[in-house]
Amino acid sequence: MHIPIETLRLSNGLFVVLSEDHTAPLVAVNLWYHVGSANERPGRTGFAHLFEHMLFQGSANVDSNEHFEFIQRAGGTLNGSTWLDRTNYFETVPSNQLELALWLEANRMGYLLPAMTQQKLDTQRDVVQNERRWSMDNQPYGTWWERLPALCFPPEHPFHHSLIGSMTDLDAASLDDIANFFSTFYTPDNAVLTIAGDFDVVVARTMVERHFAAIPRGRGKPPLPDMEVSPSFGGARREIVPDDVMLPRLFLAFRSPIFGSDGYYAASVCSAVLGLKKGSRLQRALVREQQVAAEATAFTYDLTKGSDLLIVDVTARPDTSLEQLERAVHAEVDRLITDGVSSDEVARAVALIETELVVILQSAGERADRLSLFATYFGDPTLVNVQAERYRAVTVEQVNAFARERLTADNRASLIYVPREGAEAEPQSDLAMAEVP
């Protein structure tokens, strides 16, 4: 399987990726800006995401609700998302509406600020605060994806603070912040534009030039602070969170090689051996045999800077104590280090991942997003075509070496949710890190 890819770079720095596929009359437009919560300044946590919302509020030539309306009227789907180090905007439209999508994206990249008003900011602040309540505060275990990075990265590290942001910081965001963030990060030289699907490359190039070439290059963004962290936590970390939940749940994180690096693929296979689907070790041992867990999975977080995290996520059965659960999880991880993995286990993991790599590329939107990802992080979208090979090349020895180096007792951070009642017996640590020797 090989996806056709062409690239070009406009003189203003915009990197453009084109991938033709004429199966159906539809086309995906996908923009990645290389900015995320990691780029926020102190006191403005959550701003990158709030800003993402503002990009749907119109621009110089587009009224407040028109961005959504134009795309939907054209028969398209659209959304955006914010991550630690990137923000993406995407739509899939009937292929005869490609230029509409490009026009809308170019308008908000080039001419956003005239449309920004205090009232729009206030409304979107309310919406985002409700998003926080909905996705985290009023959701069992919902704060894990805020607490886990905080536990795993030191306080000064750009991945430490909350992506969705604190209510106070969201309250403090101003129109000046919008203007500064926009002119610093939303520039063509800090973006990748991918078009995937049913279009003609020559026509698409002309359209891209027509709409994007006049947007001036940025003045350069401030570099991120040093992202490097040591490959190990250098001691077990443990945080207990009493919450409105019914069953204890353990997130056990290990620092692991960053996404796309040579070591990453062995780490990813190792996580699949541990916790991908029913045949994985954790599911066989904890869910099926010992029956101490109601659910058990493991996955990599896929961070591309500083350190990635391999995460084991296990929820206790109603009759299992936290102590039992932890003991069982650590025993499985220890067993993986001492006994190693078998070639059958590696083959199972790679086969499942390979199928997933094919399945995910079926939709133009997903294909465009993967191309933008590799273009943004590595400057090379063609890496999408070698992922299966990279996985197939992973050996038992590499997985075992990864396990011995990275799954060690001093590289384990435990984020533990326990039911609020009965939590008194556990040492409480709030958000502070509790170092357990």
Place this chain on the structure above:
Amino acid sequence: MSVVTTGAASSAPTKKPEPTAPRAYRFPSFVRRTLTNGVNIIVAPVAKLPVVTVLAMVEAGASFEPRGKDGIAALTARSMLEGAGDLDGVALADRFERIGASVEAHAGWDMAVVSLTALSNRLSDALSLVRDLVRAPSFPDREIRRLKEERLAELLQQRADPRSLADEHFARSVYDADARYAVPEEGSAASIRALTRDDITAFHVEHYQPRGVTLIFAGAIAVDDAVTLAGKLFDDWRGGPAPRAPRAVDRPQVGRSLRVVAKADAPQSEVRVGHAGPPRNAPDYFDAMVMNAILGGLFSSRINLNLREKHGYTYGAFSAFEWRRGAGPFVVHTAVKSDVTGSAVKEILIEIERMRTTEIGEDELTLATSYLDGVFPIRYETTASIATALANLVNHRLPEDFYDTYRTHVRNVTTQSVLKAAQRHLRPDALRTVVVGDPALVVESLQQVLGLVPEIVAVDAPEGGR
């Protein structure tokens, strides 16, 4: 291969571009075959990527459950994955996963489905495993007990999950206590506890029969190959006596009501407002569907623009008809900041009333119809979504040309037919409101807006207050 272009820096166009001529699209063509034992086969060859999705559809959904056995359909479906023939659950999972195949089994309201996705060169091996688990499941007692415990754990978890609580209480509020739709598809704690291996075996023998089965293939496979494979694996399957017909599932409760599920200090209220809606075979399906798109189905719908973009009450507010063979619910759902709960419900009521009393504008109509028309090809990009669309045909016995005429039907909807659908299917006098939230902050305003005395229920009330 990076090409540096000069990029003429003239100014960018300010005017919205016009679309070029649209390219024709047809839903993937498919063919039907029948095996000698009555097993139906549908094949949609789509050769884009080397992957195939197969759905084995069985007339064995929750609607077929005997009284007192709520959840048996789902438990039976899941138990089939726990062992078949000589293979125990671990070995079975391992056989699928070593060839990179994903298999799942679940029971919906109407049908049970075993779904398989595999790379095309592994399909034959994977489907023979599906044959084993559908036709000769071993239902090991130990694994059944475990699956029951896992379902009970899930139900326990839901006590702390405002969204699940709201959904569960809403169903109980809309339907009469003995209607199957009042209880979750996968059963309640009480019903699950009572289920036995014998119940599962009996349900399987009665309902997993060749005459009630359709095999759907979508993906990189030729029609002849799919039919040959299906014949080899399923043609020697023989059925028993005819199964029982489904039971009454959808008897609604009468009148308006307000229930507050008390979650002290909740930072947000989960809100559900609605009533029993039309069944999927309603003659005005397209009018109702378009009407809902305008009311609360789209991002740019009235309810979402009102609650989110105008008032900032919520991250999102939507409405939906849940299309089932019986009268599935119509529901408006949102989560709002606690102190605006009453105001948000008031706006929902206003939007429902406005939909029934005033004809929508031509502009609003075309927003919905041109969206549904245009987005049609985007919905069928994957083998899984094509197979699911075909499953919808099977489940609801829709006409063979349903997808070929879909866009015409959508475009034929008018502002008047939308108004009629709203008057027929939105019933303010039957609205059931459920709020999971902090009673101290929500009760007074809800009472005022609805003019109803709320029934206040504790979160940990067993079986949602019943």
